[in-house]
Amino acid sequence: MNSLRARQLVSTLGIMIVGILILGLTLNHYYKQSAIEERLEKMSDYTDELLGFFIFNRGHFVLDVDAKKSFDEFLRTNKFATDGSDAVFGYLQDVSTQELLWHSYDPYEGKESLQKTQNYLLTFDLISEPNQRNKNILRPVMPRDPPDPMPTVFSKTHAVASLGFSYSPHSDYQLVVAGNLQSLDVANEQQITLLVILFFISILLVIVSQMALSFWVVSPIQYFEEEVREIEAGKQEFIADTYPEELVPVKNAINALLHYEKGQKQRYRDALDDLAHSLKTPLAAMQGFIEQEQRSGRGDNPRIKGMGGQLERMNDIIAHQLRRAVVHEQYAMITPEAVQPILKRLANSLQKVYRDKNIEFALTVPEIDKCRLEYDDLMELFGNLMNNSCRFCENVVAVSSSHEQDMLVVDIDDDGMGFPENEPSKLLQRGIRADSKTEGQGIGLAVSTEIVTSVGGKIELLTSPPPYLGARVRLHLPI
Secondary structure, eight states, X not given: OOOHHHHHHHHHHHHHHHHHHHHHHHHHHHHHHHHHHHHHHHHHHHHXXXXXXXXXXTTEEEEOGGGHXXXXXXHHHTTBTOOSTTOEEEEEEETTTOOEEEESOOTTOOOSOHHHHGGGSOOOSOOOOTTOEEEEEEOOOOOSSOOSSOOGGGGSOEEEEEEEEEETTTEEEEEEEEEEOHHHHHHHHHHHHXXXXXXXXXXXXXXXXXXXXXXXXXXXXXXXXXXXXXXXXTSOSSOOSOOOTTTHHHHHHHHHHHXXXXXXXXXXXXXXXXXXXHHHHHHHHHHHHHXXXXXXXXXXXXXXXXXXXXXXXXXXXXXHHHXXXXXXXXXXXXXXXXXXXXXXXXXXXXXXXXXXXXXXEEEEOOTTOEESSOHHHHHHHHHHHHHHHHHHOSSEEEEEEEEETTEEEEEEEESSSOOOSSOGGGGGSTTOXXXXXXXXXXXXXXXXXXXXXXXXXXXXXXXXXXXXXXXXEEEEEEO
């Protein structure tokens, strides 16, 4: 998830998927409930219409003979007594005796009387009080002596509407109309299939649109990155292109930093240059005095020789500091430098310097490992630290590397006496030395610390793990 494109795509896809699922399920539930309510309302209307075809005569309900033709047309038009997925049936029942007085559908197509076959007809466990309407979703009551095979209509869910009424003093009655919901289930499945198709089409459209948006939205960031690389490579001085307003503060901050860094390096170089010129005259005078003494035959004097050596050392120190002050790259950003070649070069040199100790160098640093330090700074940094390891080791100096977030971690180990247990971090201060019996001024670790911290890194003094058990210097260098 380190890519802005990946984050944008995943977040948008996540929101779209959750949103489409919630919207789809909500719409599906809404349409399904609406269809059921509509079906129930239609069944309730049928009860009113059916009741108009019956007349109560001498304590019995009978069909109105005059309306027989209209009654049959009504049943046929509204799919009564059919086996379809949207079939409707109704019955008239005596509530007190549970006797069926009329039924529109016999699934067994029995030829016997209604009274003999009523246990096998479609009915519901439903009692309606007089002047009461009921609307429910129910399954038919299973027959007490079911035949084989059992008609499938008994397992279907129905939208049931009932109307209760009374003819005193005879009895209470109810008229029940039920509609098969199988057609709604089929429609619901079709709707779900359509939603799934729309879901995948939406996902595909989101992916395509995000790719287009990535090019449109993220492309300025790519151009910004390219300009930064150009600055690193020394091909341009500042970020010059025009960018969207969200990137303008970043652009201004980087340009301001580059201006400040360039000015600071220039001031640092000018200060050292002024110092060198200030020391040039007294050093030249001292050099002339030494040459005069040598011409007069007193050049073999140990004091003259010592003064000449120290004068040469002072010239070397000044030249070295002046080289450090020069901005090697034309611009302020530093190109990543490979670490392995520097380590190999230093190891070859130190083997010659410490040939009496016959030191073994174990370098396990991949070729691809780089850090953002100038070549001369890396030479001085690793030169100081590896030289210290060679001075205090017994036989082995090991250098290894690893990665920790945006840092290159380099460990320099030896099999020597290690750092003192009491506050080893003091050795990072100028003038503090671990061994006062050896030559040196105690500034090697301090200079290394300054180099590392100047680029936002860190240096730690630790104990080497087995098999070395000596000193470990751990460097955290920016990549």
